[in-house]
Amino acid sequence: MLTVVLKAFDRVFDPVNIALIYLLPVMLSAMYGRxxxxxxxxxxxxxxxDFYFVPPSLSFTVADLRYLVSFSVFLAVAILTxxxxxxxxxQLYYAERREALTASLYALSRQMSAITDxxxxxxxxxQVVSRTIGTEAAVFLPDENRELTLTSRSSPHSDWGAGKSxxxxxxxxxxxxxxxxxxxxxxxxxxxxxxxxxxxxxxxGVLAVNLKETSASFSPDNLRLxxxxxxxxANAIARVKFAEEAKIAQLTAESERLRTALLDSVSHxxxxxxxxxxxxxxxxxxxxxxxxxxERMELLTTVRDGAMRMNRLVTNLLGMAxxxxxxxxxxxxxxDMGELIGVALAHLKAxxxxxxxxxxxxxxLPFVLGDEALLEQLLVNVISNAIKYSxxxxxxxxxxxxxxxxxxxxxxxxxxxxxxADRELVFRKFYRSHAARHVTGTGLGLAIxxxxxxxxxxxxxxxxxxxxxxxxxxxxxAEQTAE
Amino acid sequence: MSVPDxxxxxxxxxxxxxxxxxxxxxxxxxxxxxxxxxxxxxGLLHASTLHPDLIVLDLGLPDLSGMEVLQQLREWSRVPIxxxxxxxxxxxxxxxxxxxxxxxxxxxxxxxxxxxxxRVALRHVAKSDxxxxxxxxxxxxxxxxxxxxxxxxxxxxxxxxxxLLKVLASHAGKVVTQRQLLQQxxxxxHHESDSHYLRIYIGHLRKKLDEDxxxxxxxxxxxxxxxxxxxxxxxxx
Numbered sequence: 001m002l003t004v005v006l007k008a009f010d011r012v013f014d015p016v017n018i019a020l021i022y023l024l025p026v027m028l029s030a031m032y033g034r035x036x037x038x039x040x041x042x043x044x045x046x047x048x049x050d051f052y053f054v055p056p057s058l059s060f061t062v063a064d065l066r067y068l069v070s071f072s073v074f075l076a077v078a079i080l081t082x083x084x085x086x087x088x089x090x091q092l093y094y095a096e097r098r099e100a101l102t103a104s105l106y107a108l109s110r111q112m113s114a115i116t117d118x119x120x121x122x123x124x125x126x127q128v129v130s131r132t133i134g135t136e137a138a139v140f141l142p143d144e145n146r147e148l149t150l151t152s153r154s155s156p157h158s159d160w161g162a163g164k165s166x167x168x169x170x171x172x173x174x175x176x177x178x179x180x181x182x183x184x185x186x187x188x189x190x191x192x193x194x195x196x197x198x199x200x201x202x203x204x205g206v207l208a209v210n211l212k213e214t215s216a217s218f219s220p221d222n223l224r225l226x227x228x229x230x231x232x233x234a235n236a237i238a239r240v241k242f243a244e245e246a247k248i249a250q251l252t253a254e255s256e257r258l259r260t261a262l263l264d265s266v267s268h269x270x271x272x273x274x275x276x277x278x279x280x281x282x283x284x285x286x287x288x289x290x291x292x293x294x295e296r297m298e299l300l301t302t303v304r305d306g307a308m309r310m311n312r313l314v315t316n317l318l319g320m321a322x323x324x325x326x327x328x329x330x331x332x333x334x335x336d337m338g339e340l341i342g343v344a345l346a347h348l349k350a351x352x353x354x355x356x357x358x359x360x361x362x363x364x365l366p367f368v369l370g371d372e373a374l375l376e377q378l379l380v381n382v383i384s385n386a387i388k389y390s391x392x393x394x395x396x397x398x399x400x401x402x403x404x405x406x407x408x409x410x411x412x413x414x415x416x417x418x419x420x421a422d423r424e425l426v427f428r429k430f431y432r433s434h435a436a437r438h439v440t441g442t443g444l445g446l447a448i449x450x451x452x453x454x455x456x457x458x459x460x461x462x463x464x465x466x467x468x469x470x471x472x473x474x475x476x477x478a479e480q481t482a483e
Numbered sequence: 484m485s486v487p488d489x490x491x492x493x494x495x496x497x498x499x500x501x502x503x504x505x506x507x508x509x510x511x512x513x514x515x516x517x518x519x520x521x522x523x524x525x526g527l528l529h530a531s532t533l534h535p536d537l538i539v540l541d542l543g544l545p546d547l548s549g550m551e552v553l554q555q556l557r558e559w560s561r562v563p564i565x566x567x568x569x570x571x572x573x574x575x576x577x578x579x580x581x582x583x584x585x586x587x588x589x590x591x592x593x594x595x596x597x598x599x600x601x602r603v604a605l606r607h608v609a610k611s612d613x614x615x616x617x618x619x620x621x622x623x624x625x626x627x628x629x630x631x632x633x634x635x636x637x638x639x640x641x642x643x644x645x646x647l648l649k650v651l652a653s654h655a656g657k658v659v660t661q662r663q664l665l666q667q668x669x670x671x672x673h674h675e676s677d678s679h680y681l682r683i684y685i686g687h688l689r690k691k692l693d694e695d696x697x698x699x700x701x702x703x704x705x706x707x708x709x710x711x712x713x714x715x716x717x718x719x720x
Contacts, residue, residue, distance in 0.1 A: 340704070345698070346703070398697075
């Protein structure tokens with residue numbers, strides 16, 4: 001084809017130019033075809049050149065032997081060019097492939113950092129490996145007994161990977177920490193390639209690739225890819241495991257804290273009244289004649305107060321335990337909040353210590369649906385707090401307001417108040433505000449209140465009482481009207 | 484109201500030796516005659532052979548449960564029974580009261596409370612049912628004429644309110660469960676949800692008796708259990 005074109009230029013170009021132009025098709029065929037067609041083109045070019053352009057024209061004989069040299073040079077150059085072009089093309093192909101592999105590795109790595117579920121992660125690995133290398137892949141993970149089990153596979157329908165032999169080979173890879181199988185020094189005859197995923201100190205599992213079907217050799221690129229994926233998977237699994245362990249450690253630390261707080265609190269709160277009881281009673285027993293009637297009465301009062309304090313502690317502990325265990329069942333009835341406030345106040349009469357109480361109820365007081373005994377305990381806890389943290393002769397105001405479907409009860413004292421940072425924390429178990437450290441207490445009262453309120457579907461909160469003191473208010477679902 | 488019932492025989496059925504000792508010493512000081520039993524079986528035996536005037540029964544007995552002892556006693560005896568209960572066991576208390584117990588105290592209890600309840604129980608047994616007028620300070624209830632006066636002024640009550648007051652007042656000092664009130668005032672069987680009516684009427688009654696629910700004089704609420712008319716002033720543990 002080219003010959004025809006060139007013939008036209010015969011008069012214009014020198015034979016030398018024409019020879020060089022013959023190189024063009026050679027290069028083109030090398031670039032777009034493969035090396036054989038390129039060589040064919042080279043030879044065909046020489047022959048055509050000889051036939052058409054070398055005198056005597058239109059024959060294959062060569063008049064001038066010098067042309068033979070030219071022909072050989074031309075052929076050599078042509079073939080070299082073809083070879084180089086072909087190789088270039090192949091290198092381009094490999095480079096593109098490598099880039100594709102790297103891209104998929106990168107994508108997998110990003111996916112892995114997003115997936116926190118090991119299962120999904122491994123499924124992803126097998127899918128990507130299978131896609132990239134073009135064969136089946138499978139992952140083996142150790143179970144509780146350190147036995148390797150098939151955990152995920154790229155094609156769920158084949159039974160490759162589930163067999164004993166595959167498991168045995170996988171186990172070998174797992175234990176040695178080195179790749180095993182086709183293409184390695186160990187168990188070459190195996191039909192698959194097994195690479196363990198490991199970090200420096202631990203092996204987490206084995207990735208296996210079924211090479212039985214593929215005739216293609218296992219290229220170094222693929223090998224590197226597999227190893228890179230195994231590393232990625234190992235790191236991802238390690239990361240997930242560390243996260244789990246961190247969470248467990250955190251929970252353990254928290255329950256340690258509670259247990260310590262409980263033991264400290266209970267120990268102190270029990271021993272103090274016990275000490276006063278033991279001391280007072282032994283004093284009376286051993287030195288009865290020494291005391292006047294008033295002194296005797298005082299010691300006895302101390303004993304009684306100590307007993308009451310211990311009783312309250314036990315009640316609080318039991319209450320907390322019941323709330324925690326979720327065993328508390330509400331005995332729901334329509335309750336009259338006014339009545340319950342009356343009971344709570346009567347209950348606390350001995351503790352009132354010169355506090356004045358002002359109670360205000362609305363004219364129409366709706367009933368609340370709740371457990372009477374628990375609501376009474378709630379009131380007792382809130383009111384006794386108000387007494388405890390306020391000075392003698394101060395006023396405590398209890399107000400009940402009814403709104404749409406809800407009732408709000410607030411207990412306001414003029415005491416030491418709660419700093420803003422603690423206002424939510426005081427409802428936590430065993431939490432005691434720093435400001436209240438000089439007052440005895442377990443830190444359970446308000447936590448129990450919150451527990452009871454939540455069981456009733458209400459809310460409880462603390463807020464400051466103007467400049468001085470605290471208002472604890474809680475809301476409960478209530479009837480619409482009093483009737 | 485403070486005349487000791489000297490010579491009244493009280494049977495204590497409790498498995499805890501310290502409680503028995505405590506009760507024995509204290510009640511003896513109040514001039515009661517004390518009998519003891521450490522088990523339910525022993526208690527039943529003493530009850531049938533020694534005829535106590537009142538029984539103090541611990542609900543938490545190990546062998547025969549306290550409830551069983553109560554039931555068996557009530558099969559043949561009307562002797563007043565006061566039960567000792569643990570805290571937070573409302574259901575137990577109600578079951579005991581509805582099952583025939585006259586009253587209860589919750590451990591730990593103040594001695595004054597127990598003694599008062601014993602006295603009330605003994606008094607209710609002793610008095611005849613034909614008392615025409617009940618008087619509680621400024622409150623006077625004329626049962627014959629169905630007339631109630633407070634500070635000398637007539638209190639107008641609806642029939643239901645009057646019946647309610649009558650039941651409470653007839654058991655003055657003793658606890659009356661919600662169910663007992665519903666049964667005696669409204670008759671028939673009742674559901675727990677009927678406590679709604681009860682509360683409403685108690686509220687009305689209080690208003691008419693000029694009573695502040697947050698500081699009641701006559702009608703005391705026993706949360707989760709019922710009401711007690713004129714409880715008196717005792718230290719609540």
